[in-house]
Amino acid sequence: MLTRPRTAAAVGLAVLAVIGAAPTALADGPGGGVECDVFICEVEADAPGQAGSSTGGQAGSEPQGGSESGTSSNPWTCVYEPLSPQPPAESLDWEGHTPGDGAVYQQTCHYLDSPHSVVRNQWLADPPPAAASVDPAVLAQRAVDSMKLAGPDIASPRATGKYLVGMPMWMWVNQSATTYGPNTASASAGGVTVTATAKVSKIVWTMGDGTAVTCHGPGTPYTAASGKSDSPTCGHTYSRASADQPGGRYPVTATSTWTINWQITTGGGGQAGQLTENRQTQTQIPLAELQVLN
Known part of the structure; x- marks a missing residue:
């Protein structure tokens, strides 16, 4: 699993991971900044208080950075599952929040039709949308x-x-x-x-x-x-x-x-x-x- 880096600055990580647990909800677009090629995705994992962590409460937020064409289309499909048990209070996964203030989820994202996925932990203020939105x-x-x-x-x-x-x-x-x-x-x-x-x-x-x-x-x-x-x-x-x-x-x-x-x-x-x-x-x-x- 890819979790947020425990450093004071945002770090870009090239990630290819495999889905683990069964998802409970679905949305579009990984939280935090993301720049992708068809095969490799760079996920900018933000430290607490850094730009990008403010999107944590919105499941399905648009990847930051945009595309070269300037369009806002989102090629991501993401699923979220609440971590059980939740991380300890001192974990940076809480992004400066306290346990009980929202929850930490495992986020698994697919890019277009790639068989690979990006997996990371993300704090959300509210539960993500229902899985019924699968097309x-x-x-x-x-x-x-x-x-x-x-x-x-x-x-x-x-x-x-x-x-x-x-x-x-x-x-x-x-x-x-x-x-x-x-x-x-x-x-x-x-x-x-x-x-x-x-x-x-x-x-x-x-x-x-x-x-x-x-x-x-x-x-x-x-x-x-x-x-x-x-x-x-x-x-x-x-x-x-x-x-x-x-x-x-x-x-x-x-x-x-x-x-x-x-x-x-x-x-x-x-x-x-x-x-x-x-x-x-x-x-x-x-x-x-x-x-x-x-």
Whole structure:
């Protein structure tokens, strides 16, 4: 745990700590001055009577110092738990106050979606706000981010393939948790856990010749027994060669739409919702004219 330094001046400490006890309340922004990079946060722990300690009675106060852009947006999510037992009366955690005048809390703060946290003791004049302010949609997005969803894993058409004008092209993708789904992950904060499940609902293929094909499924792999028939699920037939295209190839883009259903699995309420995200994969394929020999 990071506690206030027992010196007469404010000291900046670079901290990465792990959450310990379960939180009882939630607010935004660690008290005291804070300057953060995405991975490292510097917490200016103030000695009694120094600037910054006056924010101790306001859970969720804005980090001091601001951002380079001058905006007041706060990327922090903090939880507070009262220390039990409370520190002795001589502890500097009281910031010059006496036991019974407010209370000392363990403050645990996350910066954006970082898996790390900043942990310190903080005196508050009043209890922090209720934990009900946890936004399950934010936790759902955090769960989705942890899935590392990717674009389609294109099996056909292939850049190394040989394709002919007027011949049916079968399109299909390989299926995995990160490229097609289903993919399930959870995220927690403030006693609330949200579980999300993501699966590709459609793939839109832009073929490079001005056409687009929407496929509601992974497509059907081609077999020799299918001959010159069209794909039953996902296919396209080119009407002209790719000789006039850059590099003599058609640029093909497959864009998958991930449909993500989420629900609260711990923390009550039974709230649920849905998110949508897109991912792309690109390839380039050659199209040649069929040569007939007399």
